[in-house]
Amino acid sequence: MRVQPTGEYMSTEAQSPVNDFSQCHVGIIQNFEALKALGTSDISDPVSPEIQTSAKRLVQFYKEVVLNHHQEEEQELFNVVLDCAKPGSELTQAKAMVERLTQEHRNLEKQWKGIEADVKKLAKGKFSKLDKDASVSMAENYLAHAHYEEDAFLPLSAEILKDTGLESLGITLHTRHDMQKNLCLYLRLTT
Numbered sequence: 001m002r003v004q005p006t007g008e009y010m011s012t013e014a015q016s017p018v019n020d021f022s023q024c025h026v027g028i029i030q031n032f033e034a035l036k037a038l039g040t041s042d043i044s045d046p047v048s049p050e051i052q053t054s055a056k057r058l059v060q061f062y063k064e065v066v067l068n069h070h071q072e073e074e075q076e077l078f079n080v081v082l083d084c085a086k087p088g089s090e091l092t093q094a095k096a097m098v099e100r101l102t103q104e105h106r107n108l109e110k111q112w113k114g115i116e117a118d119v120k121k122l123a124k125g126k127f128s129k130l131d132k133d134a135s136v137s138m139a140e141n142y143l144a145h146a147h148y149e150e151d152a153f154l155p156l157s158a159e160i161l162k163d164t165g166l167e168s169l170g171i172t173l174h175t176r177h178d179m180q181k182n183l184c185l186y187l188r189l190t191t
Contacts, residue, residue, distance in 0.1 A: 028069065031061045032142045038119075039135030045127035055122035062112060070105045078102070081157045084164055094160065097153045104145045111138040 038054050078098045085091040115135050121128035 027061075027065065028146055029143060031058060031065075032139045032146075034058060036136055036139035036143075038122075039130065039132045039139060043122065043127070043130060047122055047125050047127055051122055052125045055119050059116075059120055059123045062116075066112075067109075070109070074102055074105065077157070081160050085160050090156075090160065094156060097156065101145070101149065101153060104141075104148075108138065108142055108145060111141065114138075 034054055035058055038051065038058065041051060043051055078101070081094050082091070082098060085094040111134065115131055115138060118128040118130045119135075122130065
């Protein structure tokens with residue numbers, strides 16, 4: 001089976017309140033599809049250049065994109081959404097989603113740790129018996145996580161942020177949490 005590694009990482013387009021994050025899921029989805037393909041590949045010794053290239057891209061992608069994506073979501077996006085959510089059912093729903101997504105981040109990071117050493121060996125062209133079940137499971141779990149964000153959390157985020165005057169979540173990523181909290185408090189008090 002041919003593994004088609006992707007060089008896609010994150011889009012920098014920002015056209016709506018959720019575009020920064022939904023667009024980055026395109027690259028995330030493509031790379032976890034590549035992990036799934038790697039997990040179902042027949043890996044032999046010597047390691048094929050395709051397998052090595054795919055593994056190398058996955059290691060780089062995870063280190064440079066996935067961990068940063070989790071950190072940005074948890075430190076910026078989630079906080080802004082919680083700060084701006086209206087007290088009551090909206091805030092309760094947002095908190096539940098944030099807790100779920102944060103726990104999923106930790107679980108996915110733990111799953112990566114379980115396959116990371118083997119993927120790194122493959123990235124160096126060294127044979128390793130990659131745990132196929134663990135690789136495919138991690139890829140499927142990450143894909144489900146990304147789809148939940150796209151289908152449930154990001155639409156709720158867009159609804160919560162629509163009256164804040166924020167035109168892009170890119171703004172929230174470059175603005176301090178306290179400024180956003182004050183803006184949302186001000187908007188709630190004046191509307």
